[in-house]
Amino acid sequence: MNRGYGQYCGLARALELLDGRWALLVVRDLLTGPKRFTELQEGLPGIPTNVLTNRLRELEDAGVVQRRAQARPAGGVVYELTDYGRDLEEPVLRLGFWGARRLGPPGQSDFISTDALALALRGAFHPEKARGPQRRYELRVDGKSLQIAVKRAEATVPASSPGEPDVVIEASAGALSELFSGRLDPEMALTSGRLRVDGDHAEAQRLFEMFRFPSADDS
Amino acid sequence: MNRGYGQYCGLARALELLDGRWALLVVRDLLTGPKRFTELQEGLPGIPTNVLTNRLRELEDAGVVQRRAQARPAGGVVYELTDYGRDLEEPVLRLGFWGARRLGPPGQSDFISTDALALALRGAFHPEKARGPQRRYELRVDGKSLQIAVKRAEATVPASSPGEPDVVIEASAGALSELFSGRLDPEMALTSGRLRVDGDHAEAQRLFEMFRFPSADDS
DNA sequence: CTGGATCCACACAGATACTG
DNA sequence: CAGTATCTGTGTGGATCCAG
Numbered sequence: 001m002n003r004g005y006g007q008y009c010g011l012a013r014a015l016e017l018l019d020g021r022w023a024l025l026v027v028r029d030l031l032t033g034p035k036r037f038t039e040l041q042e043g044l045p046g047i048p049t050n051v052l053t054n055r056l057r058e059l060e061d062a063g064v065v066q067r068r069a070q071a072r073p074a075g076g077v078v079y080e081l082t083d084y085g086r087d088l089e090e091p092v093l094r095l096g097f098w099g100a101r102r103l104g105p106p107g108q109s110d111f112i113s114t115d116a117l118a119l120a121l122r123g124a125f126h127p128e129k130a131r132g133p134q135r136r137y138e139l140r141v142d143g144k145s146l147q148i149a150v151k152r153a154e155a156t157v158p159a160s161s162p163g164e165p166d167v168v169i170e171a172s173a174g175a176l177s178e179l180f181s182g183r184l185d186p187e188m189a190l191t192s193g194r195l196r197v198d199g200d201h202a203e204a205q206r207l208f209e210m211f212r213f214p215s216a217d218d219s
Numbered sequence: 220m221n222r223g224y225g226q227y228c229g230l231a232r233a234l235e236l237l238d239g240r241w242a243l244l245v246v247r248d249l250l251t252g253p254k255r256f257t258e259l260q261e262g263l264p265g266i267p268t269n270v271l272t273n274r275l276r277e278l279e280d281a282g283v284v285q286r287r288a289q290a291r292p293a294g295g296v297v298y299e300l301t302d303y304g305r306d307l308e309e310p311v312l313r314l315g316f317w318g319a320r321r322l323g324p325p326g327q328s329d330f331i332s333t334d335a336l337a338l339a340l341r342g343a344f345h346p347e348k349a350r351g352p353q354r355r356y357e358l359r360v361d362g363k364s365l366q367i368a369v370k371r372a373e374a375t376v377p378a379s380s381p382g383e384p385d386v387v388i389e390a391s392a393g394a395l396s397e398l399f400s401g402r403l404d405p406e407m408a409l410t411s412g413r414l415r416v417d418g419d420h421a422e423a424q425r426l427f428e429m430f431r432f433p434s435a436d437d438s
Numbered sequence: 439c440t441g442g443a444t445c446c447a448c449a450c451a452g453a454t455a456c457t458g
Numbered sequence: 459c460a461g462t463a464t465c466t467g468t469g470t471g472g473a474t475c476c477a478g
Contacts, residue, residue: 003449003470003471005241005244005263005265006264006265006328006329006330007244007264007329007330007331007332007335008322008325008326008329008330008331008332008335008392009244009247009315009318009322009332009335010314010315010316010317010318010319010320010322010335010339011243011244011247011311011314011315011318011335011338012244012318012335013318013319013321013322014314014315014317014318015243015244015318016318017318017321020450020451021450021451022224022451024230024234025224025226025230025231025234028228028230036459036460037459037460037461038459038460041460045225045226046224046225046452047452048451048452048453048454049454049460049461049462050451050452050453050461050462050463051450051451051452052461053460053461053462054450054451063321076459076460077459077460084320084321087317088317090313091310091313091314091317092230094309094310094313095229095230095233095310095314096228096229096230096233097229098229098233098306098307098310099228099229099230099231099232099233099234099235099236100229100232101229101303102232102236102282102303103227103228103229103232106227107227109225110225110226110227111225111226111227112226112227113226113227113228116226116227116228116229116230116231119230120229173227222451222452239469239470240469240470240471255440255441256440256441256442257439257440257441260441265471265472266471267470267471267472267473268441268442268443268472269442269443269444269470269471269472270469270470270471271442272441272442272443273469273470295440295441296440296441
């Protein structure tokens with residue numbers, strides 16, 4: 001693919017580098033860390049294997065992704081972003097929040113990507129709201145879990161190393177979306193059962209203060 | 220098109236709304252103001268008419284673009300962004316600067332879009348560098364011209380109303396790119412003939428201080 | 439002239455089966 | 459696990475034609 005646009009324009013070049021269906025979603029999933037071929041497949045339900053192969057090759061040629069031979073014992077290869085590819089985090093985040101304003105409540109058949117959630121949380125972090133001791137949270141949604149580490153004014157999503165969470169928070173994607181955008185009060189959600197917390201409730205409340213999505217106040 | 224990704228994710232939704240080749244370039248050209256069908260065609264050399272028609276319809280369905288019946292005397296229709304579409308300026312700008320880092324020097328056959336230049340300048344404006352009286356600049360490149368109005372700490376690109384420019388600046392796309400990214404000194408460019416200025420040279424120099432592209436310091 | 443519609447050839451995406 | 463091979467749709471490119 002990639003016949004190009006023939007324009008001397010940064011956007012046109014970006015669209016050439018990120019051309020093809022699924023391309024930016026591959027980048028999104030790699031923004032949370034290196035992944036194997038099959039891990040990418042699992043995070044992108046419906047992508048044909050040959051398309052994933054093509055996108056990875058094209059992104060590699062574009063200098064966005066690189067293959068790396070994995071150390072033993074597992075062997076095999078992992079795909080990871082180059083430095084240049086990692087610089088897509090800001091643009092992708094902006095595009096994501098723009099698109100999120102047209103996300104209604106999640107449907108039954110909607111796939112929930114923990115990579116997408118992790119990315120959104122990174123962009124939703126408000127450092128000035130973070131105080132108190134270092135904390136590790138575990139978010140559970142749709143049978144998957146995601147760990148969040150907050151240390152002083154810095155958040156790591158997903159948490160770089162596995163460990164015991166201080167608080168475990170479980171809710172549906174719809175409930176989480178309302179909680180993180182401030183349209184649903186955590187107290188209310190707890191009493192109504194839309195939110196389950198294992199650990200200090202006040203800690204959970206702090207999480208929803210530190211991470212706040214822009215609210216969907218669109219036309 | 221638009222079979223969708225089936226994910227509950229803002230980025231996936233954005234990619235669905237902006238799906239199809241040329242889509243974001245259409246948005247880019249509309250970010251500088253409403254345009255007619257044929258004006259869009261001229262700014263997107265190589266786009267087939269049926270593809271432009273399809274993209275405009277899809278963007279209209281997506282709530283990004285709207286058709287408006289044009290007042291007399293010209294009649295006809297113009298396409299313009301909705302409020303939601305205009306909110307793409309930030310994401311598009313970020314993506315554009317990301318892609319611009321992989322723009323070498325312009326080739327012979329590269330088309331120069333004044334819409335792309337206008338957008339890039341909007342994103343490159345440093346309000347704190349703007350002082351002095353209101354000024355209107357005219358940038359000439361590749362046979363096209365673009366007016367820039369700077370008033371206090373605000374820049375309008377392209378200038379909203381036509382008028383007599385205080386300074387006219389002419390250069391090739393390559394020279395402009397180097398001038399705006401600070402890799403080429405305006406004095407040098409003037410003496411070497413890569414830059415022509417009609418008006419106060421100091422004014423031209425100010426322009427290159429107020430508008431500064433992020434430099435291509437990539438790997 | 440503007441704003442498309444229509445037709446054709448082709449490249450790419452999707453689906454599935456199969457392999458080192 | 460990490461793809462390759464193959465077949466089938468459909469979106470794209472390119473040219474041409476047409477109505478207001």
